[in-house]
């Protein structure tokens with residue numbers, strides 16, 4: 248295939264603006280998939296993607312298109328739109344020369360539209376703005392054109408107005424891909440230089456690496472080397488994604504496809520790695536931003552006997568999602584488990600849901616936390632920094648873009664939900680890491696009758712300590728059974744008590760109700776009390792059932 252006839256592009260957009268629907272139409276229009284079939288989100292292959300209607304993993308498809316007597320090879324990479332997966336977006340972009348920036352004609356520019364535009368802009372890609380859903384009653388494509396001109400400095404006449412749902416003007420999108428996106432700059436005569444931009448794990452065939460060839464050719468049987476690990480492999484299969492794998496004899500520079508070479512683990516085919524031919528080393532392609540977990544949570548089997556099953560499920564799932572970090576952990580309350588790092592909350596939920604859907608696992612997930620860097624001082628009190636406004640841009644009369652510096656901790660749990668409900672659903676939100684900032688954080692202990700409960704130690708902002716401590720004490724009060732004596736539940740910072748709840752003594756109250764008379768009822772109550780002690784943990788003289796820990800530690 249002549250390089251001049253190749254186009255590598257990606258579709259980026261805010262979530263729900265219509266990427267996957269447009270991808271379906273492009274696949275149909277080029278005859279890659281059958282139009283008569285009920286094609287919906289063909290590239291969303293994961294069950295969790297179909298259930299939630301979101302794209303989690305970028306997918307690739309090669310389309311063939313005839314235009315004015317020439318045949319073109321268009322490599323389309325669909326990307327997820329959600330903030331948590333911007334890592335997937337940036338790695339898809341490294342294999343492209345252009346993007347279709349899809350914007351909903353009703354909603355206009357949203358937070359991830361801006362984030363995605365700048366990812367493409369920084370990668371120096373051609374950006375084709377596509378205004379989608381013009382069939383909607385409230386669609387206002389002219390307003391969106393003006394927004395695009397104002398915010399991205401793209402002349403409004405470059406916008407293509409379409410309805411991906413109905414197929415209106417979709418052929419103009421294909422035309423623009425051919426006319427406005429340059430072919431890849433590659434050298435077929437040079438030795439092989441291939442970029443690994445994604446990888447998946449197949450139980451039977453091992454690692455399937457998605458590659459973009461910048462130089463040279465790769466064939467079945469070639470010996471290749473990973474620049475990152477310096478390991479050598481023999482290529483068992485190469486091919487294109489159509490969108491399913493279709494083996495070919497060779498892949499040439501400019502093409503995007505897949506490669507199988509006996510790699511056992513996705514860490515052997517790291518995203519951003521360069522592959523070259525054995526004994527023909529090349530300068531590795533510049534790597535790109537690696538995934539960095541932002542949210543951490545504990546994961547435990549509901550029943551410890553399920554530990555090994557859960558372990559193997561987590562291992563298999565992380566083979567396909569190298570952005571999740573896994574460390575073994577154990578909790579006195581919840582037993583043996585793991586501390587997992589995720590790109591964000593949705594990523595965490597999706598991972599959890601995939602464990603349930605694909606591996607039938609049931610787990611306890613603890614309330615997510617964010618990483619802190621602790622600098623020890625005698626009081627452990629460090630200088631404060633809160634949300635700081637950085638800038639404000641009016642996108643048009645009705646919409647404003649605000650940029651703030653926020654402690655990550657403030658946005659991981661319920662910020663997005665609060666923002667959505669405060670703005671009646673109009674506001675959208677995106678974030679990027681701004682590095683560590685000093686903050687006045689304190690270590691908060693939870694005490695039961697003066698004894699520290701190790702399982703419940705947390706790091707909180709000084710100003711929030713009181714309200715969080717109070718909430719934990721209340722939750723614990725509700726889930727601790729009454730015992731023979733009064734229990735004081737306290738939240739403390741150092742030796743200072745900041746919140747307190749009391750669980751009254753049990754025996755006196757309950758037995759008092761029996762008026763000292765009915766001996767069988769009395770025995771029954773005492774027996775029930777004894778049964779309740781099973782699976783308890785003793786903290787000082789206070790017995791805490793496992794359930795109470797779960798109620799305090801679990802999300803929601």
Ligand code: GDP
Pocket residue numbers: 260261262263264265266267268269288300301302328379380381382383409410411412413
């Ligand atoms: P993605 O999250 O960007 O991949 O968006 P999807 O392709 O999943 O589309 C989100 C929703 O918008 C789905 O319910 C689509 O049916 C709908 N949608 C997509 N394109 C159009 C369109 O042109 N017109 C209308 N009315 N709805 C559309």
Ligand code: MG
Pocket residue numbers: 266267268291300301302
């Ligand atoms: Mg999608």
